[in-house]
Amino acid sequence: MMTKMKLNFRVFLCLALCMTCLVGMNPMASKALADVDGQVLNYAINQTFNGTSDFVDKTADISTVANLTQGSMVVQFKSSSTAQAKTFLSASHTADASSNISFTMNNGTVYFENREDGVYATKLNADGTYNDGKWHTAVLTVNSSGTKIFVDGYLKGSATSTAFFKNVTNLNSLSIGRNVDSGGAQWFYAGDLNQVQLYNVALTDAQIKNLGATFDEATLFDTSDGKGYAQYRIPSIAVSANGTVLVAVEGRSGGDQTPTDILLKRSTDGGATFSDSVIMSPGKSQGNAEMNPMLLTENTGSKVHLLWGRWKWGNCQYFIRTSTDNGATWGETREITSALAAYKDPANPYYFANLSGAGMGPGHGIQLKDGKLVVPIYLTTANWTNSTVASIYSSDGGLTWNAGSKVPNPTGFTKIHENMMVELSNGSLMTNMRNPGTTYRAVSTSSGVTGVWSTPRADQVLIDPVCEGSLQRYDASTILFTNPASTSSRTHMTIRMSSDDGTTWNKSKEIYAGSNGYSDIGVAPDKTILVFYEKPASTKISLARFNKAWVEAP
Secondary structure, eight states, X not given: OOOHHHHHHHHHHHHHHHHXXXXXXXXXXXXXOTTSTTEEEEEEEEEEEESSSOOEEOGGGHHHHTTOSSEEEEEEEEOOOOSSOEEEEXXXXXXXXXOEEEEEEETTEEEEEEEETTEEEEEEEOSSOOXXXXXXXXXXXXXXXXXXXXXXXXXXXEESOOOOGGGSTTOOEEXXXXXXXXXXXXXXXXXXXXXXEEESSOOOHHHHHHHTOEEEEEEEEEGGGSSOOSEEEEEEEEEOTTOOEEEXXXXXXSSTTSSEEEEEEEESSTTSEEOOOEEEEOHHHHTOBEEEEEEEEOSSSSOEEEEXXXXXXXXXXXXXXXXXXXXXXXXXXXXXXXXXXXXXXXXXXXXXXXXXXXXXXXXXXXXXXTSOEEEEEEEEOXXXXXXXXXXXEESSTTSSOEEOOOOOOXXXXXXXXXXXXXXXXXXXXXXXXXXXXXXXXXXXXXXXXXXXXXXXXXXXXXXXXXXXXXXXXXXXXXXXXXEEOOSSSSOOEEEEXXXXXXXXXXXXXXXXXXXXXXXXXXXXXXXXXEEEEESSTBTEEEEEEEOHHHHHOO
């Protein structure tokens, strides 16, 4: 039978999800190229098409494009259609059944055809499917080097054909959302269209990358919200296998180690809107400093964990709550402080002398390929005179937790603490650490949670003003990192990408130049990147959503 406490929480959470105000974001939008030389038509459509009769007639503009021998088409679209030939843009000779130039969706992918009197000059499909109900940017380019289709900034198809509008003679119709031939209107588009643009030049790869970039941002926590918190700090974010986005923060009564609640918000639409916050651990009313929330979503299924520490010098405690429905409801709080026992035992090889404080992350935990759940932690003596990094891990789905091996902390690294971990391509672990007394991040690697950690090294690309940073795997070949990229102040929140397991960082992009602080990274199933960060620290925490093309764009 469900306990009264758990029932009350379920009721409270349902009310929060259904009745409270939602924090909203506009749909992620691509940049326009209005300033690029060669733009001849620019349509702000912003319309949902029903797939059977909706269209926008642009025949009045046909003379503008009819004689183009090269150029580009750009379309921002969102669709779930699986049908064949759903038209973005089409120009045709209406007296002929088979004379048209059409940029369309075709069985979920992006397709282009160019034909005159039934003779095809071009038939080109893009690799991949894009009928996922998400916004995408499709770009077609044609010039003397051939025909190419790009989606979201990446080349997805190419052909040697150089045929463009002029290949089709006697063009007398131009439509958005349909094609028109001798049989009448057809191929009606189903879904949303935002911007449609045409150019008399083939856009360059750099221009297309910029065009495919998407970015939006919204504030999720703000101390002016009337909820009575003096500070919002320490962001954590995780995305479940089905795309549910969870964020957790500290709601403080004052500064560090003051009575603090752990708060959670949840989004089921990819981070566009969120529920109001719910209290996951009520430290403020109990006089407890509930600190460093650590969300951890399992790689498959619907299980999510929230871990945190109760900070009390000389007697820190660890806790966990688990959800089996992507964070909609949560089990009771369980104490797992026993995972720290090895660090307190002089006879254990993991012993840390004079342990007084033990914090988590902060940020998020990870699940390894072998199924282990891993949460980075740090250990410190009183007054931070000596500290190091370790992990706790679970091999049974979060039921029990064990101590992982410690990172060595020789001279120059005696105060390493707040850290994040990532699994490398060979199955080993890397930790990226805050290192007071320097202006760089510290890095160490190990064969696994109980393996021997390497002597830390300074990563001199990752400048740091002594702050927390986040680490997250994007895909099999890419790792992401965020922090305030400055040696002197918590400013210039920056994301970096590595394609060689963090050995080098080949791309970077500033997210926000002004005052900021801690951050955490999530990656959605559709590869949207989510950076949840303090902006500025103490008063507001924002969520930025963007794609990889935005990071790579000039």
